[in-house]
Amino acid sequence: MSQTNDRRSDQELIDNTLAGDANAFAVIVDRHQRKVFRVTLAIVRDESEADGITQDTFVQAYMSLGRFEGRAELQTWLTRIAINRSRDFLRRRRFLSLLTLHTDEDGTTETMLEPVDERPDAERQLLSAQLRVAIRRAERQLSPQQKVIFRLRHYENLSLEDIAAHLGLQSGTVRAHLFRAVHKIRRELAGWRSARRMKHEPALQ
Numbered sequence: 129m130s131q132t133n134d135r136r137s138d139q140e141l142i143d144n145t146l147a148g149d150a151n152a153f154a155v156i157v158d159r160h161q162r163k164v165f166r167v168t169l170a171i172v173r174d175e176s177e178a179d180g181i182t183q184d185t186f187v188q189a190y191m192s193l194g195r196f197e198g199r200a201e202l203q204t205w206l207t208r209i210a211i212n213r214s215r216d217f218l219r220r221r222r223f224l225s226l227l228t229l230h231t232d233e234d235g236t237t238e239t240m241l242e243p244v245d246e247r248p249d250a251e252r253q254l255l256s257a258q259l260r261v262a263i264r265r266a267e268r269q270l271s272p273q274q275k276v277i278f279r280l281r282h283y284e285n286l287s288l289e290d291i292a293a294h295l296g297l298q299s300g301t302v303r304a305h306l307f308r309a310v311h312k313i314r315r316e317l318a319g320w321r322s323a324r325r326m327k328h329e330p331a332l333q
Contacts, residue, residue, distance in 0.1 A: 134159075138202040145193060153193075157186050160203055164210045167294075170284035171214040171276060181217060185210040200293070207294050215276060266316035274309035277302055 134155045136144070144152035164185055169178035188209055189196075196205060267275060277295070280286045288306070292299045 139198065142193060142196060142202070145190075153190055156189075156202070160206050161186065163203060164206050167207050167280065167284055167286075168210045168214050171211065171279050172217055173279075173283075177217060181210060181213045184213055188213070204293055208296075211276065211280075211294055215272060218275065219272065262317055266313045269312040269316060270309050271305075274305050274312075277305045278309040278313075281306055 134141075136152070136155065138156065138159075141152045141156050145156070161182060165178055165182045168181045168185070169175060172178050172181065185206060189206055196202070200208075270278065273295075277291055280291050280294070281288070286294070288299050288302050291297075292302045295302070
């Protein structure tokens with residue numbers, strides 16, 4: 129039986145792994161690694177690092193499988209491990225590389241500060257580079273918790289309820305963190321846009 133077509137439940141695969149079935153955990157990895165990788169990539173914004181963290185996540189899960197109590201779904205447990213390892217990575221490297229920004233407080237998606245198509249390629253690239261710097265500066269205003277919640281919501285498109293489950297928080301707490309994160313980034317980018325407009329617009333005679 130191929131791993132893709134294996135119909136055993138997650139709990140059966142866990143039990144089989146703990147009983148010594150070497151193939152069972154491979155099925156777990158095959159079944160959940162894409163989701164774990166997407167969540168990790170949404171936080172660290174680097175495919176190579178996300179791939180390494182994903183592998184580390186499953187190594188940690190394998191070593192801790194005997195302590196999995198089944199209070200949450202296996203995927204939720206794996207995602208929580210991945211988020212924690214991603215947080216550790218951000219703390220170690222202070223890695224900041226957001227390229228676009230989605231900022232609506234009600235959860236709808238809005239891409240801000242997109243260069244218009246009529247701009248020459250060189251000017252568009254310059255604006256994109258300036259935007260990345262501005263976003264990195266804006267992100268410094270976020271707490272580690274706000275940063276993780278912001279990225280999970282607007283890059284992985286997780287619901288507030290899913291984020292709350294993964295982080296062990298109440299939905300209202302997640303909403304409050306997200307609101308504060310959006311407010312901080314909007315405020316910082318508003319200042320950047322204003323300064324840029326004053327720099328490039330001709331002075332009134």
